[in-house]
Amino acid sequence: MPATYEPIATTTLGSAASSYTFSSIPSTYTDLVLVMNTKGSTSNYCQLRFNGDTGTNYSRTDLKGNGSTAASSRDSNRSIIDIASNATNDTSNFNTNIILHIMNYANTTTYKTAISRANNAATGTDAIVVLWRSTSAINSIYIAVNTGNLEVGTTLTLYGIAAA
């Protein structure tokens, strides 16, 4: 049986970095899953871009809870998009995880959508839907933080899921 959940690339940060890029992503899968386990230099949060596109082509809607307030918010026409909200990166430990599902990423007909599930048991849990208004196949994913760095030991792994 062919493997359908394959690691495309993985990294454990050996030095603090404000961003990390998965490049040369093959178009041979159907969907992508990015799993991150993060620690921040400050209480920052993660963002992304696809294919190095810095145009205002990103939007998102989130649903989030922090233990006391449940809320939803929306950003449109952004040049970089948040994939976590309440689930900020902890500065003391690897207490934040983000699991990002990117559907039908290689098609060249439709805009691309993704779902982020971000969690930090101290600060909250988020479900975020992301839209990138481009019909290009996704061949790179740029992960950044809004301020400061991702700390040494942060892990990022990109998996490919093939429908057949």
Place this chain on the structure above:
Amino acid sequence: MANTYTLIASSTVGAGGASSIDFTSIPSTYTDLLLKVSSRSSDASVVAGITVQFNSDTTSGNYTWKRLYGDGSSAPGTDSNFNFVLISAANNTANTFGNGEIYIPNYAGSSAKSISADSVSENNATNAYAILGAGKWSGTSAITSIKLVISAGNFVQYSTAYLYGIKNS
């Protein structure tokens, strides 16, 4: 390329029901763990909760949770309750099971463990629940066992749990 999404173990509850579902002797050879649960409680209520214990650690202070949930009628709520997976119970539509997914990245590492959980109960009536959960276990040992503990009643017959290991290479 090798398959990196591998079934480690599974459990199906028998006719007598069970108060917990246990996975032991979990190897440390994977990167992440993924637990998929389909279950129902015998408790006479419309929803039941599941929490987890890792490595037989029953110290509640070693676990932290945040939940975000909706029941189909009220505004969404959020709290820090430890029942971070919700399933169907005896007062729900017959033969209806809830399901959930628990993801644990870097479960074999030496840091505290961060947890993601999504689950739903189901019911052909006014209320059913959807819930998102964030968790943390402060233990710094590799996770070698997982106990799923039900909040009320027992896991009924045909409840299932599947534990998968995912490798990043």
